[in-house]
Amino acid sequence: MTATRPENVPDLPTQYAPAEVEAPLYESWVERGYFTADADSPKPRFAMVLPPPNVTGSLHIGHALGHTLMDVIVRRKRMQGFETLWLPGMDHAGISTQTLVERHLAETEGKSRHDYTRDEFVAKVWEWKEEYGGQILGQMRRLGDSVDWTRERFTMDAGLSVAVRTIFKKLYDDDLIYRAERIINWCPRCLTALSDIEVDHSEDDGELISIRYGDGDESIVVATTRAETMLGDTAVAVHPDDERYRHLIGKPVKLPLTNRRIPIVADEQVDPTFGTGAVKVTPAHDPNDFEIGQRHHLPNVVMMDERGNITVPGPFEGLDRFEARSAVVAALREERRIVAEKRPYRHSVGHCSRCETVVEPRLSLQWFVRVASLAKAAGDAVRDGRTTIEPASLAPRYFEWVDNMHDWCISRQLWWGHQIPVWYSPSGDDVVSLGPGEEPPPGWTQDPDVLDTWFSSALFPFSTLGWPDETADLKRFYPNDVLLTGYDILFFWVVRMMMFGLYAMDDVPFHTVVLTGLIRDQFGRKMSKSKGNTVDPLDWMDAYGTDAVRYTMARGANPGTDVPVGEEWVAGSRNFCNKVWNATRFALLNGATVSGTLPRELVGPDAWIMSRLQTVITEVDELYERYEFAKAADLLYHFAWDEVCDWYVELAKISLAGPRADVTRRVLGEVFDALLRLLHPIVPFVTEALWTALTGGESVMVAPWPTVDPDRRDEAAEAAVSAVQAVVTEVRRFRSDQGVKPSDSVPARLAGPAGWETEVRSLARLKEPGDGFAATASFTTGGGVTVELDLSVDSVARRARLAKELAAARKEYEVNAAKLANEAFVDKAPAAVVEKHRARLAAAESDIARIEAALAALPS
C-alpha cells in the first residue's frame, strides 16, 4: 500500500464479505437480461436441460452440486459467445405433492382428501402450490443459477399439458400405449400402482415355511415366504422333468384351510433344485405365478383388497396381510401341515420408494407404454454416438436398462397429475384417446387415473420449448446440447427422455449426458437423516458465502464419482475466495490497469506470468471440454495462489518500485482480468465484484472468455523464474534451518541467477553486503549459485540438513547408475528416456560432490 493510490479505485475491505457482495449482484444480472436467450440471435447456440426440481422441494446438497456444475458449463459457454439457454422449471411430483397437501389439509382443516370432490381437491393443491410451492426457485437464485426466468415452466402448466395429451394420443394411436390386466406393484398405503423403478428392494428378514398340501402318497410339500397367499392358490407347480413328482402331474390336491382342490401342473419356470422343487401358485398376487397361471389357464383368485386386507370369507377375513401370515401359519401348524420353518429367512422385499411400505404385487387393470421399440431406439442412439454418456464407464448401466426394459406402467390412482386422456363410452365397450381441444361424445367419461409424473418429465427437453407447436425456440434449441444429472436418475428420467425425444422429435433430446456422483460426507459415507450427517447447503452459504459452496462442489466433482464434502473444505474454499479478493485488492491499490497497450515484448516476471497464463487457459479449456470440473478448479486454484499470489505479486512489488512499473501495472491488470474471467463460472459473485472494480466493465458475465495468445509464450522466462524459485527456496530453507527470523535481513553476496539478483535478494531477504561484510557462511545451490552470508552458522543443524540431502542425492545416483548399467535398458528404452537418466545421473554426481564439499568445510 506504499504506492500512490490511484484515483477512483473502489475501497475494498481487507476481508471478503460474501453477504454484502452477493445479494445485489444476482438481481442486477436478471434485470439486465443476461440470462435471457434470444432465439433470433445469429450466434451459435448452446442449450442445456435443467432437471426440474419437485415443486415441493427445497434446495439440498445434491442440487447444490448439480446446479453449480450446470451453471459452470453455461456461464463459460455464454462467455465464449454462445447464445445460451438454460431453461428452469418445476415438476408437479404427483405422489409427493398429493401426500404433502393431504397432510397439510389434515393439519390445517382437519379434513381428508375424501371430504372434497376431486376438482375441489385439485384446486386445493394449486392453492398450496401458489402459496408454499417453489421454495427452491428462490434458493436457485441464491446459488447463482443463470437460468432464463422468462421461460420458466411447470409440468402441469397449460402448454406442457397440451404436450402430454398430444404425445399420449400419438402413442395410443401407434399402439404403443395399451390397457391391460397385469400384476403391478401396488402400494397399499399410497393406494396406487407404481412402476418397477419406484420400488426399492432390500434384503429383509422373513420366514420360509414348508407346507404339506394334500395327504398320504398324493401329498406335496411347497415352500413359501408368504404363507397367507395360499388362500389365493390355484395350483401347485413342479418342473416337468422332475422324477419325484411326475406321477402327481395333472392330479388335484386339496388346499389346506379351504375346501378347494387345486391341480398340480408342470411348468419349466420351476427350479427343481430350490426347496422341495414344488411351488404354490397364486396368480393374482405374484408376477411369476401370474405367468404360470396364464400358461395353464388357471383362475385368478384375488384374496386381498387394495389396502392389503384379506377378503376371503372365513377366519382370516379382514386381517391385514402380516396378521394373516402368522394366523395362517398358526392354523396350518394346528393341522400339522408345517413341515419346516426357517426363521429368519433373508430375502429381497420390495418397498414403496415414497413411503417404504412393503409393495404388494397385485392383479390390476392399468395403462402401459409398450417400450420395446422405444427402448431399442434409445439404446441405438447411444450405441451409434448421437448421444454420448460422460463418463463412458457409466454407459453399461444405461444399456443394461434399455436392453432389458419391461413395459412401463404409467397409470396412477391419484388425483394430482395429468389425467389420462382416454374416454369410455357409457357401456364401457368403446375407448377413445383425444388430443388437445378434442371433445368426447356426450355421456362418455374420462379415465379417472393420472399419469406417472415421469411421463411428463420425459417430455421436458421439448415440451418446454413449445412442442407440439413449431415454435422458434423449438427449432433453435432442440436438440439440447448437454444434460447433467446424478447417475441415480439415469433410469427414471434420462432413458425416458431419450425414448420420448426420439419418438416425438425424431432426434435425440441432447447430445451429451454428463453424469455426476452423489454427495457424501467428509468420510465418504452416504448422507442420511438416520446417520445424522446431512448438511443444508444454505447454512454453509450463510457461513462461508455462495462462492465457497460452489467452489467446494466443483473441486470435488471428478466425472461420475461421488463427491465428499465437509465443512472444513468449504472454509478452505472461502479462504481461496478471500485470497483472490486480497490479491486483486493489491493489484487495484497498485494501479493495475486494463487500458492501454500491452507491450509486445515483455521481460522478467511480466513475461513469465503472461507465458504461464497461456498454458493455464489452454489446460482449463481442455479440462472443461471433458467435464473435469475438479481438475479445472484445482488448476485455477494453484495458478492463482501458488503462481500469481506467491510469486508474481511478490516479484511485481519489486518491479513496481522500478523503471518498468507502468508495464507491470498493465500486466497486473491483464493477469487479474484473465484470472477473474477464468474463475467466474465457478465463483461468479466474488469475480463479478472484483472484475467490475478492476476493469470498470459492465459485467464479467458478458466479458469474453480468455483465449490463448501463442506469442505470449516465453520458455526462457519460465526457465529463468524456475531458477529464481529454486535459489530463493534454498536460501529460505537455509535461513529456516538456521533459525533466522523472517524479518531479519541478512547481508549477503551472490552472483546469479544472472540479472535476477535484486529479485532473489528481495524474496529471500538478503541485503547488499556493506562495509565490514564478513562471509562467515556460504553455500552453493543446486543451480550453481554461490551465496555468501554474514551469519554465524549452527553447524549441527547445517550438518543434519546436508546429510539428508546427501542421502537423497546418493540414492538418486544409485538408482540411475543401476539403470544405465543395465544393457537391456540402454538397448531397448527410448533414447530420450536413456538420455534423461544420464542427465539425472550427472546431476546427482555433481550434487554429491557439492554437498560433500560443504560438509567437509563445516567446522566440526
Add this chain to the structure above:
RNA sequence: GGGCGCUUAGCUCAGCGGGAGAGCACUCGCCUUACAAGCGAGGGGUCACUGGUUCGAUCCCAGUAGCGCCCACCA
C-alpha cells in the same frame, strides 16, 4: 445370479508404463506495509496382497483378500 467400480500420506481424493501428488490435518518459525481466512520452511507413503508380462509396473494381465454401487420375477 448378472454388471460396474474401488483399495495411493492421519482423512478425502487425483495420478495410471520411465523421477510418488493435492487439499485439509500435523511440526517449526513469523502480525514481512494485499491477505493471520495469511506468510516461510518442514515431516509423513514397501501406491491391499501374490504371481505374470516388460529393459522398466502404483500404472498392463491373472489370481487372492477386503469394500462399495447398480440391475434381477428365485418361491
